[in-house]
Amino acid sequence: MNSSSKKHEICDKQGNCIDRLSELPDEILIHILSLLPIKDAVRTVLLRRFGKLWTLLRTIEYDFRQDAIEYDFGRADWFIEYDFGQDGLFINKVMKYLKSPIIDKVVIREKSGPLKEELMKLITFGLKKKTKVLGIHFDDFSFEVPRVVWRNQFIVSLHLTKVCLGFTRCTRIHMGSLKKLELNCLCESNERIKTLLAGFPCLQELVIKYPKMLQALHFGAPSIEKLELDLCLNMRKPTCVNSIFYHERFSLDCPNLKLLHINEVCLETLDLIDVSSVREAKITECCMSRDNVDYFEILIEKFRNAKIFQLGDKAYLQLEKCGSEKLAFRENRWTHLALRSVIHGSCLLGICRLLRNSRRLKELIIYADVDFFCDCDLLLDELSSSSVMRRLKIVTIREYEKPCQGLLQLIKFVLKSAVVLDKLVIVCNKKDELYSTEENDFILQLSGFPRASRKANVVFA
Template sequence: MKSRSKKHDCYDKEGNYKDRLSELPDEILVNILSFLPIRCAVRTVLLRRFGKLWTLLRTLKFSYSEEERFISYVMKYHKSPTIDKLEFFWIYEHPKEELMKWIILGLRKKTRVLSIQGNPVSTNIFLPPRVFRSQCLVSLALTGSLIKLPRRVFMGSLKKLDIAHVSVSDEDFKVLVSGCPCLRELIVLFPHGLQQLHFTSPSIEKLELDLLIDLGTALDRHYSLDCPNLKILHIDEVYIDNLRVIDVSSVRQAIITYCHTSEDEPDQDHFEILLDKFRNAHVFRLGPNKAYMQLEHCGNGKLAVARNEWTHLALRSRVRGSCLLGICRLLRNSEYLNELIIYANVDFFCDCNMLLSELSSPCVMRQLRIVTIRDYVKPCQALLQLIEFLLKSALVLDKMVIVCNRKDKLLSMEGHEFILQLLSFPRVSRSAKVVFA
């Protein structure tokens, strides 16, 4: 029996062409309309099958080109009882009173995501107090707004707050954050009037900051960072001299993409200072060239680190020790490395069969000049293996400094044997010196 052709399926019994789109249920058609620009979606009213389906849209995005009359029409005839996302791109020609009215209409329909993007230069938008008492909002994004809080602030469902070019005082910022008990992600870009980023909310896991508009205005802006429950911190750009880090002990990932420094204070000094602040972090990066990592355990897929352009690298073991194999692989992929810091207060180990071949195979490190081993406590065979690996790999090494927490340990029989064995290792760099401090 021959199967019917696909071409035949496109026609009904009378030979008329089937409109497959029109056969779809209303729910699917409304979902399709949500991917169109709002003006195109409204124009489907001219199509018989679509009719007024656009009034059931749960996503309303108004761009900067939309006229006030059109926005009023859409908000007036919109019939869906709920709105998933409501977005306004506002310019100074539009009356602010109308915007306030439309925001209130959206909040009455239990809007979950509200985004208001104003012109940060020429527009200051005042939000209606109802915004700060909404129990339905899960995400709020504000650009070019002047935040004036009502007496009571409580957004019980808000999980993400994104503010850019917003004027807000330190006190109002504290009240705003404390009024969002479920807040998980906070984004603050180019704030005006804000200097103290202080909050103890246990729910906030991620903080993104950009604290620099131009270097001229940034010199007079000082910020303090006190977030004892934060997990992830990303700072895009900052004048590092004016950033005071108070408590970030809970941060596990910290990245400062670009930092400006004064000419008389090299950024290496800042790296050392910030490294002490972020000592509990698993990853800390300052700019494109400086990194700090807590090492992984044996068998972990993260041991295979991709090639990087780091010039300064600090490594620390986890509480239960870390895999020596991971350090070797990381060093092989760090061809621009100039300075290496290793914290040796916790033992290194490796139960991988691959370690022997990794240590014996050649590794050429052409730019590594300084190696510092800090917090040395006691002799460790894995540490000796690592030192031997570095001495035979670093072509231009100037010095290796081993900082011992207890000098009496070096004077013991065990310490004496450690020193003799270390000094017997061959060095590929003729100028390499091993110094105990």
């Protein structure tokens, strides 16, 4: 035996080679096979330890786009006359020998569509065995989803790519167990998608990527908690180099949504009608966007009720109340940050810790219509300890109404930490009160705070 083979041997104290794989129980081996494409799982019939274990699989994942490979199954008398180059025959053999009473997952990937009849059989085979996860992925639109799918009561997760949905006005759509729906590269109108969604009473997560005809998404279903959109294909390039124009606008009206993730979108084409219930929103702009409008400022009002809103490297956070779990964000990459307190005030300690972890921060916005405070013993240590914010240049205090001790402490912390700060702007809601005795005392205290940056100016607006 050569040296390379010896490296992979596992031997006992007596020098006898140990076959760890053969010692594994059938349940673990079947689980390992379930992670493989069905073609590879069937190949293990030639391994003595695996034998017929593949016939107990509860998953079928078939990629018809893989190159056909010939195998010799002469030693497997239960699988005679098999030719791996004939996908249709292979599908029939799989359905014939698979013994599992339940098939949890069926995923099909096809390049064109020469095996429509066999694919229909395979999907029906899985549905009869109470499939929970169904995926149908094509490279064109040659396949039509069987209508029986739209009346299935066992499917929990449905994933479709470049297929025809296959329902008409007369089709009754009702999938009582469906919780996740993913639609990739579909060419369907607004009304058809609206009709489709109406048939999923328990749908919780909706993913739509690269829709070709969809221009608006309107639903008020309280069950849908998460929506993920990728609308980059709503843009198209003309023949002229370095010239881009936008094809269609996309409107989003989802008053009961909780989580919203939008990837690769040009904000110039996006209309957010009602996202008032969203608690977490993350938006990534398309690299081809060229508009200089500050959409971050505009979208803050749209997501005013959100606990967190991110637009690329810009973030808006609704702060935690004092006494609750503190802001424990790890070091982040945010360059712009806006902070808003909850109704009864927010934790000053959490804000200071958050700013320490925002090492790339260039601009900070603080909404000061509600006070900041903290009843923690750690606050004095946090405020007095050294901290350096190397990139922060602009700080804006908005919706300022009256002096408060917490705001003074926060401003003092920022002034002594921001080494390149240019200005701190305080935007007062009631300018006529700026000259009151209380305000004069507030301004006098600000003027006495030490500043890490010699250029830092405090301005009331």
